[in-house]
Amino acid sequence: MLMYTLKRLLFTIPTLIGVAVLVFFMLRIVPGDIVEVKLRGDGGNVTQEVVEQERKRLGLDRPLIVQFGDYMWGLARGDLGISMWTERPVIEEIMIRLELSLEVAILATIFATMISIPLGTAAALFRNTWIDYVVRIVTIGGLSIPSFWFGMIIIVSLLTFFNWLPPITFTPIYVDPVANLSQLIWPALAVGYRYCAVTARMIRSSLLEVLAEDYIRTARAKGVYEKLVVSRHALRNALLPAITVMGLEFAFLIGGLVVTEQVFNLNGIGQLFVQSVSRNDFMLIQGMVIMIAAFYVLINLAVDLLYAVFDPRIRYGN
């Protein structure tokens, strides 16, 4: 298992190199120039000479292949380069926002897991009763209502009913948990609703499938308590497909919350993404794409390892 994990980690390297190469050249194909945006974006009247000078300063006048080599060499040393706009290290720009985005994603996952397992289980056990219908209506809502809109409803409700708005400055959880949670719990709820809906539906359908399996009949024929039939015999099997979905959703939440972050005025990865794209900040975009790709790979690995924990038929390594 350990060997397997190490090997899988080793394999992330070529994946990330591939991502880096791809994103580097794709960004260069897209028209647009950071210097133009930076100097002339607000209608500033700047001479061509100044523009050239700035390009030279940023190293954009060098041949593409040299820029690429430079970039890859940096990557090899774990250096993502320097943001072309703020001129601070990319890694720093990402890190100050990652904390917030990661926390929202984790909170949303906790919320979704806590709600979706009982919800999906109840719907499956009481299939085609009012309980099932309510769960199905609630979850179809989660799938069809955009998170940002649900977020807006939350904010408006907080304002009208409690005459209160969540704080807009980020306080790390280890500094002041109350302030931190009173800010981040709302966006986590907003995105967690969808997350929860996806997983609950997954759990419902896979549990229904599992409950029809022969081994469930065997368990009942043994005289196992119905509660145990569900929790010990059925749920363990039914959670497997749900884990995959949860992993993908989690990875999406880091970096995918562009609009929701706007709604809650959060300075997260999503917002940074939008900014860097509109500013043509190649270095920052590259860094973020690589980071998000790394997250996806790692979360997938975590999902695969979790699978092995739940399902003895899957044993990696020996």
Place this chain on the structure above:
Amino acid sequence: MEAVVQSHSRAAQSSVPLLAVEDLHVQFETSRGIVRAVQGVSYTVNRGEVVAIVGESGCGKSVSALTMMRLLAKTGRVTKGRILLEGRNLLDLSDEEMRAVRGHEISMIFQEPMTSLNPVLSIGMQIMEPLLIHLKMTEEQAQVRALELMQQVGITDGKRRLSQYPHQLSGGMRQRVMIAIGLACKPKLIIADEPTTALDVTIQAQILELMKNLSRELGIALVIITHNLGIVARYADRVNVMYAANIIEKGSADDIFLKPAHPYTNGLMRSVPRLDEPRGTKLQTIEGLPPDLRMPPAGCRFAPRCPHRLEKCSQPIELIDLGAEHSARCHRVNEIMSGALKIEFPSGDTVASQAQIGDKPLLEVSNLKKHFGVKAAGAGFFSSEMATVRAVDDVSFTIAKGETLGLVGESGCGKTTVGRVVLRLDEATGGSIKFNGVDVTHHSGRNMRDLRRKIQVIFQDPYSSLNPRMTVGEIIAEPLKVYGIVPEKKARLDRVGELLTQVGLFAYMSERYPHELSGGQRQRVGIARALALEPELIVCDEPVSALDVSIQGQVINLLEGLQSRLGLTFLFIAHDLAVVRHISDRVAVMYLGKIMELADRDEIYRAPLHPYTKALLDAAPIPDPRVERARAPRALRGEIPSPLTPPSGCVFHTRCSIATDICKQDVPKVRELKTGHLVACHHAG
């Protein structure tokens, strides 16, 4: 108060049977109407007795068993009747009371050992669970008892097995685990629903022997539900035959097998080819299909298929007592029992003469090898360490034109792979295949297309081998179109109609979809599709094993008829020795990728030379209690080894009773001991 109840129940025990099912009615509400799956079924089971319930699929035998356990699907409902366990009506118990009965007083063993154990729980956990729940044992006590149980059901190395998971065990082992679970709380009754249907012949014999012995030793009553009459003959004390939701005959095993009263029982017995009787030219078959249980016939339910029906058969009928606990549900039962009415079933169109067997071989397979590379068992995810499965290892045989070669063996012996390689669905790893004298082992392109026309296949599972989105007509017409044999649409339709008639269906059925047909009809469609190209050789891969007994006979007769009419050559692959004996001219027995013995059909069944062939024949049940009781207990032990790690020398030596040191070292050569009788055994002859 309690003492009174106890003494009362003890008094009751002596007179009351262990289990009494009284006038049970079960129905299912489906979107297409009410299916009355069990109607008026009554029977009793005494302590320590083995009672069989026999019938074809859909007759209600499993439903009645699940009702006893109160494990019916939600759509199922008991509308009438009682199920008394020691005088206590199980249908009146609360859910919690019933739960306490399940696994404690009544256990159930299911058909599919592969899917009946929970894949994510350890074997130990699954055996210990009822002990922890019903007997309130501690973990340690339960573990001790689990080890004891595993020993009892013949699982060696119990300690290690406890922490293993179902996927690490073979089918036979899993069924032993199921039996251990069933025995755990020393129940009074075990219901076994087709306990050996999914297992190989030699393993089936082991499991049945085990169950019978356990029930004798521990005084546990056993209800065996099965479609296999052979099993019943050896192991049952009493037999109930079900047809279309009714019990149509009940009696002792001797009564049912030696003096069957009901025409259906008679028909069932005659439509099965038997190992112990001379091979007749044709099987007698029960024509038609069982009735639709949404609207069964008002009178005798078997009347529409009965060759001896009279006017009065449309009147309702109850079981008629024939004395000595033998009874049957038939209007003409007295005529039958007195011998005034001889039951005869049609055997299809009689064939004038046997097909002419030519002297020139149509198919010559020499030293055929098919090895698969699979990831080695212990290799990691990224390891490229490969193991070789020798699915087919040095197999040679010939089939003459018009001949049928039967290829028998247990699962994993490579018989299906031989068929696939001959069909060129898989490429041979070594050896050669000659068809009509031409080496076709590496044919490709145009040559391959021509070859495909001449070699066709009939698959095992008529449910999954026909495309559900195509009509029967489209399925049969497809090869005609692809090969441009009948280019015009109109002519093609005619040809499809012709083919359908040839296989005993009707031309109008070409508009139907596979799911609208019964299993037997679908298999006939599969046969028509194979015939469409007018092939010379047909590879029949277990063509009847998915079908009910009465339907099996129909399909076998059809295949035989087609062979003699069209001069076809068959490679007939099957695990059922009796079926193979019935249809084949010569028989090859395979084990772990090798042919053990090959001889003329009569020769191999009369005087088998290889110990494996002997063991197979010994293990095959025969539907006659006298014959069965006279036979020695089955000797073949052990599991079929994994083809990944086949034993050295003779692959059979690990299970062979006469194996010596040489068998462990040298691979036996195939020797021709008599003309045309080939054996691969050091000690044969």
